Amino acid sequence: MYSQTNSPANQSVYTVSRLNREIRTILERGFASIVLSGEISNFVAPSSGHWYFSLKDDKSQVRAAMWRGNNRYAKFRPKDGDQVQVQARVSLYEPRGDYQVIVEHMEAAGEGQLKQQFEALKMQLAAQGLFSSAHKKPLPSTINKVGVITSSTGAAIKDILTVLQRRAPQLEVVIYPCQVQGDQAHVGIIEKLEIANARNEVDVLIVGRGGGSLEDLWCFNHEQLAHAIYQSNLPVISAVGHEIDTTISDFVADIRAATPSAAAELVSPDSNQLRDAISHKRHQLHSAWRHQLHARQQQLQILQSRLAQQHPANQLMQQQQRLDELQMRLHHAMEARLSHQQRNLSQLGMRMQRANPSHQLASAKYQLQQLSSRLVAAQKEQVYTAQSQLAQLAARLDSISPLAVLARGYSITKGEQGIIKSVQQVQPQQLLTTVVADGEIKTQVIGVQPKG
Structure with a gap:
């Protein structure tokens, strides 16, 4: 005797719907939030407002959907051929069993790749301790000479000199000119940092430039520059771009100024130094708050993903996608x-x-x-x-014809009883009519003599 414990009859029998539902749950839990780059193709935007498309590279492709509630925040409307970078979660379209990604955020690929590189380098340098507040040097209590590492013709040096002339005209300024944009710009900035430290002729260094795109500011996100700022013996103020711009130099520098003008205000003594100190603390608090906010946002995304797996809206979106698909099929069938x-x-x-x-x-x-x-x-x-x-x-x-006969010389004799054919029809003294070819002749019988 033996038991058939592995017999198919004793195994749990799945329906197709159950299989797809459980696979979708596994995918959504395992890939709750990913960053994906690729090329847009087969883009469709039906009347529901949702976007359906494929993301592909040179070897593979995956179907994608971006619900109306998310795509209305996109900065551009994608089209076939666009290179994009998306933040998404992996899911499964149960009615067809198709694996797909649900896109929650989309941006152009070039900017997205730079941001991804920025975040990766920031995490790497933070792990190495380059952002540690324990290493940051405070500004000297007395500042007599300020060094500025920037372009000698840019807007940043003009703003810095204007602020310093207005607030502290007695300060001496040493300009270390260099390029602050381009693939090799970080090399020149590092060289000027090393020169300033070697000369040790200033009390503080301002490193920065005016605003620009992420690509324009990219030299301030170079790893070698970050290490050069970290190793500087002189206090370094990073003043890159506008207030909303953030670079690796801002995190590794001793102080981050929102703008070059703000950096000039930090190094220039003023009767309102307490306000500057508060502003500095506010910037530090803002930086810490942003780090905390980022961590909380990641935790929130995980919780939202878990909630979305059980929320009726997810099923509604699935049904809406199915409806959009059926509408498109109906449209093609009608055509x-x-x-x-x-x-x-x-x-x-x-x-x-x-x-x-x-x-x-x-x-x-x-x-x-x-x-x-x-x-x-x-x-x-x-x-x-x-x-x-x-x-x-x-x-x-x-x-x-009788007329023809008459024409040959013959004639016809008629009496009162008609044509005379025999002498017996004639009596003496009888009046007769003889018809000839050209007329009639009236005669009177004198006598009758029969043949014989």
């Missing part, structure tokens, strides 16, 4: 049906054209004309034949 009916109508029109009575009527009219012509010809031939026969009969009749 195909209409095209088929139009072809049938065209064929029936051609058949009706060929069966038009006007063609048969024209043919019958032609036949009638032919028959009429033949009838006229036959009638003429019959008349000619009749005329010929009549002429022959007239000739024959004329040959036996």
